[in-house]
Amino acid sequence: MGPVSTSTAVPLTARSPEELTAFLAEQQAAHQALVAAGLTLDLTRGKPAAAQLDLAERLLSLPDGFRSRDGVDVRNYGGLEGIAELREMFAELLWVEPGQVVAGGSSSLVMMREVLVDLWLKGGVTSERPWSQEERVRFLCPVPGYDRHFTLLEWLGIEMVPVPSDEFGPDAEACAALVAEDPSIKGMWVVPTYANPTGSIVGDDVARRLASMPAAAPDFTILWDNAYAFHHLTEEEAASADILTLAAEAGNPHRPVMFASTSKITLAGAGVAFLAGSEEVVRWYLGHLGKGSIGPDKLNQLRHAQFFGSPAGVREHMARHREIIAPKFAEVLRVLDERLAGLGVASWTEPAGGYFISLDVLPGTAARVIELAKQAGVALTPAGSAFPYGQDPEDRNIRLAPTFPEPAEVTRATEVVATCALLAAAETLASGA
Amino acid sequence: MGPVSTSTAVPLTARSPEELTAFLAEQQAAHQALVAAGLTLDLTRGKPAAAQLDLAERLLSLPDGFRSRDGVDVRNYGGLEGIAELREMFAELLWVEPGQVVAGGSSSLVMMREVLVDLWLKGGVTSERPWSQEERVRFLCPVPGYDRHFTLLEWLGIEMVPVPSDEFGPDAEACAALVAEDPSIKGMWVVPTYANPTGSIVGDDVARRLASMPAAAPDFTILWDNAYAFHHLTEEEAASADILTLAAEAGNPHRPVMFASTSKITLAGAGVAFLAGSEEVVRWYLGHLGKGSIGPDKLNQLRHAQFFGSPAGVREHMARHREIIAPKFAEVLRVLDERLAGLGVASWTEPAGGYFISLDVLPGTAARVIELAKQAGVALTPAGSAFPYGQDPEDRNIRLAPTFPEPAEVTRATEVVATCALLAAAETLASGA
Numbered sequence: 001m002g003p004v005s006t007s008t009a010v011p012l013t014a015r016s017p018e019e020l021t022a023f024l025a026e027q028q029a030a031h032q033a034l035v036a037a038g039l040t041l042d043l044t045r046g047k048p049a050a051a052q053l054d055l056a057e058r059l060l061s062l063p064d065g066f067r068s069r070d071g072v073d074v075r076n077y078g079g080l081e082g083i084a085e086l087r088e089m090f091a092e093l094l095w096v097e098p099g100q101v102v103a104g105g106s107s108s109l110v111m112m113r114e115v116l117v118d119l120w121l122k123g124g125v126t127s128e129r130p131w132s133q134e135e136r137v138r139f140l141c142p143v144p145g146y147d148r149h150f151t152l153l154e155w156l157g158i159e160m161v162p163v164p165s166d167e168f169g170p171d172a173e174a175c176a177a178l179v180a181e182d183p184s185i186k187g188m189w190v191v192p193t194y195a196n197p198t199g200s201i202v203g204d205d206v207a208r209r210l211a212s213m214p215a216a217a218p219d220f221t222i223l224w225d226n227a228y229a230f231h232h233l234t235e236e237e238a239a240s241a242d243i244l245t246l247a248a249e250a251g252n253p254h255r256p257v258m259f260a261s262t263s264k265i266t267l268a269g270a271g272v273a274f275l276a277g278s279e280e281v282v283r284w285y286l287g288h289l290g291k292g293s294i295g296p297d298k299l300n301q302l303r304h305a306q307f308f309g310s311p312a313g314v315r316e317h318m319a320r321h322r323e324i325i326a327p328k329f330a331e332v333l334r335v336l337d338e339r340l341a342g343l344g345v346a347s348w349t350e351p352a353g354g355y356f357i358s359l360d361v362l363p364g365t366a367a368r369v370i371e372l373a374k375q376a377g378v379a380l381t382p383a384g385s386a387f388p389y390g391q392d393p394e395d396r397n398i399r400l401a402p403t404f405p406e407p408a409e410v411t412r413a414t415e416v417v418a419t420c421a422l423l424a425a426a427e428t429l430a431s432g433a
Numbered sequence: 434m435g436p437v438s439t440s441t442a443v444p445l446t447a448r449s450p451e452e453l454t455a456f457l458a459e460q461q462a463a464h465q466a467l468v469a470a471g472l473t474l475d476l477t478r479g480k481p482a483a484a485q486l487d488l489a490e491r492l493l494s495l496p497d498g499f500r501s502r503d504g505v506d507v508r509n510y511g512g513l514e515g516i517a518e519l520r521e522m523f524a525e526l527l528w529v530e531p532g533q534v535v536a537g538g539s540s541s542l543v544m545m546r547e548v549l550v551d552l553w554l555k556g557g558v559t560s561e562r563p564w565s566q567e568e569r570v571r572f573l574c575p576v577p578g579y580d581r582h583f584t585l586l587e588w589l590g591i592e593m594v595p596v597p598s599d600e601f602g603p604d605a606e607a608c609a610a611l612v613a614e615d616p617s618i619k620g621m622w623v624v625p626t627y628a629n630p631t632g633s634i635v636g637d638d639v640a641r642r643l644a645s646m647p648a649a650a651p652d653f654t655i656l657w658d659n660a661y662a663f664h665h666l667t668e669e670e671a672a673s674a675d676i677l678t679l680a681a682e683a684g685n686p687h688r689p690v691m692f693a694s695t696s697k698i699t700l701a702g703a704g705v706a707f708l709a710g711s712e713e714v715v716r717w718y719l720g721h722l723g724k725g726s727i728g729p730d731k732l733n734q735l736r737h738a739q740f741f742g743s744p745a746g747v748r749e750h751m752a753r754h755r756e757i758i759a760p761k762f763a764e765v766l767r768v769l770d771e772r773l774a775g776l777g778v779a780s781w782t783e784p785a786g787g788y789f790i791s792l793d794v795l796p797g798t799a800a801r802v803i804e805l806a807k808q809a810g811v812a813l814t815p816a817g818s819a820f821p822y823g824q825d826p827e828d829r830n831i832r833l834a835p836t837f838p839e840p841a842e843v844t845r846a847t848e849v850v851a852t853c854a855l856l857a858a859a860e861t862l863a864s865g866a
Contacts, residue, residue: 045510047509047510048509050506050509053499053506053508053509056508060496060499060732061494063493066486066493073483073486074702074703075486075489075700075701075702075703076480076481076483076486076700076701076702077478077480077696077701077702078702079702105538105539105730106538106729106730107726107727109725109726109727110725110726112725113724113725113726117550117554120554121550121553121589132565148725148727151724151725152724152725155721155724155725156554263510267508267509267732268508268509268510268727269507269508269509269510269511269512269727269728269729269730269731269732270507270508270730270731270732270733288588291546291584291585291588292542292543292545292546292581292584292585292588293540293542293543293546294540294542294581294701294702295702296539296702297538297539297702297703297730297733298702298703299493299700299702299703300703300730300733
């Protein structure tokens with residue numbers, strides 16, 4: 001069934017109808033062979049592999065004792081803001097003061113939901129009224145982006161306005177123009193470092209512009225989801241823009257709310273999530289949180305503080321993740337390059353960190369590629385997932401998540417994706433569409 | 434400073450002005466002596482003592498392995514409803530089917546907030562519209578009750594309607610009359626077993642009436658907070674009314690939403706919380722939860738499943754709690770009886786389980802008693818805490834929480850409370866008020 005050679009790379013669009021017909025037949029045969037092979041592979045979600053979770057094995061026999069550094073019995077109720085030693089550790093990693101950090105439960109997504117619900121029901125630090133009392137509430141969503149961010153907004157009835165992004169993050173000028181004029185635009189999502197799914201890194205210029213741009217809404221809020229802050233794939237480690245300082249310098253100290261977690265550092269289901277913001281934002285968040293919580297799982301926080309030991313311990317731990325997942329990313333890129341380069345029907349990102357590769361296939365074929373892959377036993381994230389309301393206007397984006405499968409599965413799954421991308425492109429081009 | 438003898442118990446109200454003046458002077462002297470002693474004692478919150486938390490010591494070195502019974506790697510993402518073995522264990526304990534139970538994070542209060550937010554923003558299984566779109570939303574609140582329940586409602590802007598309760602729980606006829614007529618009454622709180630703070634137990638008759646009473650609101654909801662279901666103080670273990678079956682039999686299967694947790698079974702800050710309801714209610718809850726959560730801390734759930742082993746393991750564990758806390762409750766009751774019985778200025782509950790004793794002092798003096806106790810170094814829950822909006826209409830209720838302090842502290846703190854109750858009563862009666 002082996003891969004069809006594409007070494008003599010003539011763009012498909014430059015081929016004659018006869019050549020295209022022959023190419024289509026080749027890809028159909030290749031696809032049929034893959035279907036017959038009865039594979040079951042999955043590139044859908046950004047889940048750590050078992051080998052990555054094994055790195056945190058020692059966590060399962062911690063904590064030693066049950067007292068925090070301050071002598072608090074972490075087994076009991078209380079301590080809404082989290083234990084001091086873990087807040088300090090992540091304050092240093094996130095470049096903020098300990099008083100600007102809350103250590104919470106196991107999910108930063110839950111914290112994002114809490115923040116959005118609080119904004120909706122009560123309004124934020126600089127709001128004139130609860131967002132639910134506004135006539136219209138809209139959010140800028142850099143695309144492609146993270147499907148769960150969009151799902152949360154849709155659940156709350158917040159309208160989504162897609163904005164383009166490139167390797168330096170969201171198109172800041174486009175954002176600034178919209179935000180300056182329209183008070184219904186209350187916020188935006190940013191995944192600043194190794195974005196989901198493109199791997200883009202928000203540069204200082206973009207961050208400064210987003211932090212300082214005049215906003216018609218006094219409570220314009222940047223939800224800064226730094227989920228992959230320490231998730232480097234190369235030895236050159238990108239530093240996240242210091243959004244809180246930039247916003248404070250620009251006179252908008254309460255604009256950003258930062259999120260981070262150890263879900264992809266220690267254990268995906270049993271890590272610790274963090275929120276950071278101005279001291280007023282932290283007080284605001286804790287004030288609402290305290291209406292319905294007596295405190296987070298401090299025992300798990302102590303476990304994590306002991307496991308890491310220091311901010312350097314976090315960085316060292318991430319280097320071990322890199323050893324496991326960097327080869328998988330390299331393998332995806334090798335196969336894509338070998339199979340698709342020069343054919344003019346696909347382009348893809350080459351991320352320096354994070355959990356995803358963003359693949360753009362021939363416009364109008366992404367849904368078809370995903371369908372063909374499914375037939376061949378390879379599960380991909382549904383078409384349009386990286387766009388608000390699931391609508392990819394060009395039907396061309398596919399998110400590849402190579403961390404979870406075993407290395408051999410990554411190779412095989414990517415070969416399937418490549419074949420399907422070629423087949424779908426050939427179908428479209430051969431039909432003269 | 435020893436206790437002032439009240440063995441010759443003549444009710445204060447039956448004493449002459451001269452006798453009252455002398456009694457007042459005695460109590461003032463006793464209180465002064467207590468103030469001079471410089472105590473620091475705390476009867477405010479229902480927190481387990483360190484010795485109770487020690488019972489769960491083995492939990493700190495669990496789990497063994499990281500696979501659930503079904504082979505799921507509990508370290509990774511997913512499994513919104515919780516792991517099967519723990520859901521089954523608590524389904525049996527709560528008398529429901531496993532498919533009717535969700536095992537969540539560490540806090541049932543957080544689950545209550547989620548349910549109320551979902552009802553508010555989206556409406557429930559039987560709602561005509563989201564509660565936020567109703568002109569008025571009200572909740573029945575049996576009093577005295579749990580302050581955090583009331584805080585949650587106030588945060589959401591849900592009006593609270595106090596209803597009386599007695600040793601068999603809420604006054605069901607009063608509830609039925611209100612609920613039948615008024616569609617703005619959307620729900621009620623019930624702590625069915627060993628209620629906070631009275632220790633009352635909802636009997637089958639009351640439960641059946643609440644489950645079956647006609648409601649003007651089609652989505653009338655009972656939030657059934659079974660926080661103390663297994664928290665017996667005597668060998669005779671009260672069984673909670675089977676509210677889900679009763680409601681289903683009455684044709685109102687989606688009316689109750691039950692909550693429980695291991696916060697006061699294993700670790701107050703690091704337990705597992707549960708939600709139970711009809712299968713439709715469970716689907717409804719998970720549907721909204723899934724918009725902002727990838728799953729609970731399943732590792733902690735596996736820890737708990739291994740720690741308990743079986744439903745019987747939970748019950749046996751609770752017997753060990755009883756050995757620690759029953760003597761503290763007995764001591765509070767002994768001191769209250771010795772110091773206050775027969776004087777006609779106080780009454781109190783004698784709970785068979787739970788975490789609290791509810792003390793009613795002379796009407797109009799609860800706030801004063803709490804102030805006097807504070808002067809003597811004993812912290813009590815603020816006056817009115819057990820009532821909506823913090824307003825005890827008779828200013829007479831004080832919640833005593835004896836679990837957390839050491840036994841000797843319980844004795845001393847209760848003596849202070851008794852002295853302060855007598856002093857405040859004497860002040861009031863001697864002034865002829």
